[in-house]
């Protein structure tokens with residue numbers, strides 16, 4: 154702080170006054186005696202109090218202050234007085250008055266009529282006549298008095314409140330005394346040794362400011378994990394704790410064969426329509442498919458086998474070769490199960506994946522054309538629907554969803570199939586959280602998995618639990634070009650829900 158700065162002057166003025174008079178009873182009047190705003194003096198008081206150079210006591214009071222509108226009336230007159238003043242002896246049309254008064258016109262007309270200051274010409278409602286010579290503008294007087302801090306009767310306050318011309322404001326000011334560390338002029342403490350100090354040699358006499366070890370550091374510029382990544386990691390940890398191994402999901406482009414046919418999904422199934430699936434133009438068809446297995450898949454679709462009647466239609470290789478952007482990660486599960494079936498002897502497995510899938514859907518608050526799917530499966534001898542329910546209860550309760558309900562559903566590749574619902578305490582309702590089932594023998598036996606081996610599996614989107622956990626209700630706020638980076642930066646590190 155140098156002597157020349159205005160704040161320095163204010164500080165010097167205040168300390169000199171305290172030194173001679175011993176106190177300041179009201180910082181507001183002291184500020185006006187110094188010719189500075191109270192806010193400026195307040196800054197100086199705060200700084201001096203922090204060093205106990207002065208002791209301050211708060212004085213708080215609620216006062217009525219004029220609204221912007223009222224300030225205009227205090228300066229130029231009330232709308233009703235302005236209106237009367239604008240009417241010439243021969244009267245004026247409403248339009249002319251409106252043009253003159255602007256916003257004050259409507260209020261002015263009403264109040265002036267109530268006061269019987271104006272009237273209308275007989276038979277001509279448009280011509281406004283002035284009924285009084287001079288008006289006494291009480292409203293303006295009252296507003297001016299309030300502005301000057303004078304006391305006005307309660308009835309007037311009530312009236313001004315009703316007209317929304319005043320609002321209550323809490324003001325705070327201070328009474329001041331010398332503090333235990335009082336000095337007439339405080340010594341400026343140095344915060345740094347500069348080249349200037351070294352050159353002039355005055356570093357020898359400098360007093361340095363103490364380090365403030367309690368001060369908060371600057372926020373560090375760093376990367377932030379997206380909510381989807383955070384939730385993905387937590388779900389990965391749940392799978393790993395439950396003994397699952399991750400499946401490789403690095404191929405977004407898949408053939409219809411692995412995405413649909415191997416899953417016993419008939420070729421005329423509506424989900425294969427280009428309205429639901431993105432097909433590739435180039436390369437349009439896959440080059441390689443396992444021929445032996447393909448033959449078995451064809452047979453089971455056409456005429457059944459393994460205890461199934463099949464679908465009884467003419468299965469086409471062309472259709473199976475069509476490339477697409479995978480519509481579910483169950484395509485990956487299929488590949489992995491086929492691979493597992495080739496390994497002899499059979500060993501049970503628990504697999505999971507979390508990655509992107511694509512659907513040709515209309516984009517809205519809850520749907521995007523691409524999203525992330527979480528998929529889990531267990532392949533072992535003698536698994537039952539009871540095992541599936543038990544595993545789902547373990548999995549979802551680790552996610553903080555312990556109340557589950559199951560509803561029978563249909564998937565071409567599972568039988569039985571169940572939709573999974575969870576009770577959401579925040580939303581106070583049951584919400585659908587996933588889909589599940591036991592893979593059909595028509596899918597597993599052609600792969601070469603041994604008789605008696607079952608697969609229980611389930612899938613859900615990563616977006617759904619993330620939106621519930623983060624309280625986001627529009628998927629476009631979570632994923633895509635409209636995501637607000639500040640939202641990602643300010644996300645809490647820990648949330649309730651996931652344990």
Ligand code: PHE
Pocket residue numbers: 480481482483528564567588589590610611612613
């Ligand atoms: N593939 C299903 C879907 O996309 C999810 C699912 C996976 C269902 C495994 C049953 C078994 O919704």
